Every structure is written in structure tokens, then in C-alpha cells.
Amino acid sequence: MKLSWLFGSSMEAHHLLYAYLSVWAIQGGFCAWVLWNWVRTPKSSGADVEPPPPPEDY
Amino acid sequence: MVWFLLTLGVIAYATRLGLLLAPVDALQGNVFRIFFYHVPHSMLSLLFPYVNLGASLCYLYWRRRDPLKALTADAVAIASAEVTVVYASICLWTGMLWGRVEWGIWWTWDARLTSMLLLWLLYVSYLMLRKLSSTGQTHTLAAVLSVFAAIDVPIVYFSIQWWRTQHPAPVFGGGPDTGLDPSMYPAFIWNIVSWAMWGIFLVGFRYALERRRQAFEQDAALKAIEASLELAK
Numbered sequence: 001m002k003l004s005w006l007f008g009s010s011m012e013a014h015h016l017l018y019a020y021l022s023v024w025a026i027q028g029g030f031c032a033w034v035l036w037n038w039v040r041t042p043k044s045s046g047a048d049v050e051p052p053p054p055p056e057d058y
Numbered sequence: 059m060v061w062f063l064l065t066l067g068v069i070a071y072a073t074r075l076g077l078l079l080a081p082v083d084a085l086q087g088n089v090f091r092i093f094f095y096h097v098p099h100s101m102l103s104l105l106f107p108y109v110n111l112g113a114s115l116c117y118l119y120w121r122r123r124d125p126l127k128a129l130t131a132d133a134v135a136i137a138s139a140e141v142t143v144v145y146a147s148i149c150l151w152t153g154m155l156w157g158r159v160e161w162g163i164w165w166t167w168d169a170r171l172t173s174m175l176l177l178w179l180l181y182v183s184y185l186m187l188r189k190l191s192s193t194g195q196t197h198t199l200a201a202v203l204s205v206f207a208a209i210d211v212p213i214v215y216f217s218i219q220w221w222r223t224q225h226p227a228p229v230f231g232g233g234p235d236t237g238l239d240p241s242m243y244p245a246f247i248w249n250i251v252s253w254a255m256w257g258i259f260l261v262g263f264r265y266a267l268e269r270r271r272q273a274f275e276q277d278a279a280l281k282a283i284e285a286s287l288e289l290a291k
């Protein structure tokens with residue numbers, strides 16, 4: 001099969017092309033959304049945060 | 059990163075097999091190639107709900123016994139639920155694109171299509187509950203909802219055996235005269251492997267994001283407690 005067929009004017013060709021493109025768009029979009037949130041979420045300071053001491057009358 | 063690059067390579071190879079090297083289907087023509095993406099996404103959208111179910115059950119078990127483990131399970135639960143919605147959305151959308159060409163209609167209230175739409179709605183509800191609820195028991199409610207949502211998975215799977223309506227019969231294990239031409243197996247199997255690898259990557263990445271967010275929230279809570287103790291002195 002030659003790829004040029006994919007860009008034909010039949011409904012068959014259009015729908016096959018839309019199917020493959022939309023899968024990449026949805027999967028890539030979700031991955032990009034996770035990456036965007038990953039960059040925006042500050043990394044935990046971890047060991048810098050000491051658990052607070054219990055109150056004196058605990 | 060190695061897994062990500064390997065997955066992209068396998069997806070490219072599987073797509074080439076599906077689009078260029080697999081033979082044309084004698085009955086359906088080239089539009090059959092949609093199945094090389096549709097079927098793997100459908101299969102995986104019935105597997106990730108079980109990851110969500112397992113993680114939700116672990117959350118319910120650990121939430122009082124070991125809250126730190128419960129948080130880990132909760133991160134797996136939300137990651138797998140989001141990936142389920144992504145895969146189920148693709149399953150529905152690519153199925154509609156194929157149906158419009160082969161059946162002449164975008165949608166019909168067939169048993170398989172309806173049960174799949176219900177599965178999608180259940181996991182969208184799960185995510186909306188987690189996003190919008192402010193009861194303080196959100197994670198517990200979501201975990202309980204995921205148990206109910208998982209009940210729909212076997213109904214979706216068996217729907218084409220229990221009710222023979224519009225959707226094609228099972229290709230594998232559907233009895234005599236079913237199955238795939240052996241020349242189509244490489245494209246089919248490589249596409250299942252590639253999208254499974256991608257799904258594992260997405261669940262892992264989303265899980266890491268959720269753990270990062272949880273750690274940040276714990277930090278913020280500890281700092282708030284420290285600040286309030288300072289004020290109390």
C-alpha cells in the first residue's frame with residue numbers, strides 16, 4: 001500500500017487518516033498534559049521539612 | 059526515558075506494519091486498517107480498569123491501617139483511571155470512524171457500543187468525583203465507585219457473545235469461521251504490544267506526577283502546622 005492512498009478524497013481514506021491522526025493527537029495530548037503538570041508541580045523539599053515537634057503538654 | 063524512546067520506536071514500527079505492510083482486507087478494503095489501532099485500544103481499555111480496581115481495593119484496605127501505603131495505591135488508582143478514559147475514548151472514536159464507512163452510521167445503540175459508552179461514562183464520573191467533590195471522603199467514595207465501575211468490564215467483554223447485534227462477532231475465540239488471516243498477525247500483535255507499552259508508560263508517568271503532587275501537599279501541610287505552632291508560642 002502506498003501512503004498516497006491515505007490522502008485520497010474518498011470517505012474511506014479520510015476516516016482512516018482521521019483515525020490514525022486522532023489517536024496520536026489524543027495520546028500525545030494526554031502525555032503533554034501530564035508533562036505540563038509535572039513541570040508546574042514544584043518538587044517536594046523532602047528532607048528540608050522537619051516534622052513538627054509534639055506540643056509540650058502532649 | 060529509555061522505555062519512552064523504545065515505545066515510540068515500537069509504535070512507529072507497528073504503525074508502518076498496519077498502514078503499509080499488512081494486506082488489504084478482501085471485504086472491507088483499506089478502512090480495515092483502523093482495527094490495528096481500534097482493537098488494541100479496546101482490549102487495553104478493559105485491562106486498565108482492573109489496575110484501578112486493584113489499587114482502589116488496596117486503598118480501602120490501607121486507608122486506616124497504613125495511610126502512606128494508601129496514598130500510593132490512590133496514586134495508582136487515579137493514573138489508571140485517566141489512562142482508561144483515554145483508551146476508551148479512542149476505542150469509541152475509532153469505532154465510530156469505521157462504523158460510518160462500513161455501516162453508514164456513526165452510532166447505534168448496540169449492546170457492545172452501549173456498554174462501552176457506559177464504561178467510559180463511569181470512569182469520567184470517577185474522575186469528576188475526584189476533581190469536584192469536597193467532602194473529605196473523596197478518595198474513599200472514588201474507590202467504592204471504581205468497584206462498581208469494574209463490574210461493567212466483563213459485561214462489555216461478553217456483550218458480543220451474549221447479544222448478537224450490530225457489532226462484529228469476536229475475531230478470536232468466536233468459534234469456527236472466525237479469526238484473522240495469518241498475514242495480518244504481525245501488524246496486529248505489534249500494535250497490541252506497542253500500545254500496551256505506551257499505556258504502561260502513561261500510567262507510570264501519571265503515577266509519578268500524582269506522587270509528586272502528594273509530596274508537595276504534604277510539605278505544604280507540614281509547613282502550615284509549623285507556622286501555626288510558631289504562632290502559638
